[in-house]
Amino acid sequence: RKEVEQDPGPFNVPEGATVAFNCTYSNSASQSFFWYRQDCRKEPKLLMSVYSSGNEDGRFTAQLNRASQYISLLIRDSKLSDSATYLCVVNPNAGNNRKLIWGLGTSLAVNP
Amino acid sequence: DVKVTQSSRYLVKRTGEKVFLECVQDMDHENMFWYRQDPGLGLRLIYFSYDVKMKEKGDIPEGYSVSREKKERFSLILESASTNQTSMYLCASTRGLNEQFFGPGTRLTVL
Numbered sequence: 001r002k003e004v005e006q007d008p009g010p011f012n013v014p015e016g017a018t019v020a021f022n023c024t025y026s027n028s029a030s031q032s033f034f035w036y037r038q039d040c041r042k043e044p045k046l047l048m049s050v051y052s053s054g055n056e057d058g059r060f061t062a063q064l065n066r067a068s069q070y071i072s073l074l075i076r077d078s079k080l081s082d083s084a085t086y087l088c089v090v091n092p093n094a095g096n097n098r099k100l101i102w103g104l105g106t107s108l109a110v111n112p
Numbered sequence: 113d114v115k116v117t118q119s120s121r122y123l124v125k126r127t128g129e130k131v132f133l134e135c136v137q138d139m140d141h142e143n144m145f146w147y148r149q150d151p152g153l154g155l156r157l158i159y160f161s162y163d164v165k166m167k168e169k170g171d172i173p174e175g176y177s178v179s180r181e182k183k184e185r186f187s188l189i190l191e192s193a194s195t196n197q198t199s200m201y202l203c204a205s206t207r208g209l210n211e212q213f214f215g216p217g218t219r220l221t222v223l
Contacts, residue, residue, distance in 0.1 A: 034211070042216070042217075043202055043214035043215060043216055043217055044202075044212075045214070046211040049211075087155075098143055098160055098162060098168075099157060099160070099170070100212070102154050102155040103154065104153070104154040105154065
């Protein structure tokens with residue numbers, strides 16, 4: 001089993017749709033979790049950190065389910081500009097961010 | 113505004129050449145990283161450094177070395193470039209548990 005697994009997609013959705021991605025991780029001791037966004041031929045950028053209680057930032061909601069070892073990202077009211085690859089990232093270490101485990105990404109295309 | 117810069121966006125080298133990739137950050141971060149990203153394989157960590165002159169191997173260090181003589185600068189060296197090192201190389205930096213900031217990447221082609 002891979003350490004971090006994501007459905008590669010692509011997810012093709014119309015503008016205004018709600019779309020959700022899941023990511024599973026294998027190390028139950030993992031400490032912190034992130035979603036990064038990567039546009040085509042660009043560098044990854046942090047979208048959200050994922051907290052135990054779940055967190056929301058505008059149209060984006062991230063949730064953590066430790067019992068089932070997955071994190072999710074929900075995007076409401078999708079915009080064309082949301083088209084990108086979304087990378088699930090897991091930090092297995094307490095106390096530092098040195099060796100993160102990166103998923104392969106989920107590709108999202110929002111269509112007019 | 114935070115910034116990580118990389119010396120080249122595109123680079124073409126020949127097999128056997130020595131290649132230097134430079135990364136500079138202006139955020140006074142102690143941790144710096146070199147990744148490569150390939151289709152279907154995602155981001156893979158080559159080396160990281162948590163302090164000046166300190167380095168640790170990542171998941172795929174073979175064929176690479178690094179140098180960190182100053183806090184703001186982290187160099188990746190390909191001692192003898194090979195075609196299987198054709199890839200996108202991404203540098204990142206972070207402080208503690210905060211987010212990793214990435215440079216724009218260097219797309220290296222080895223012929």
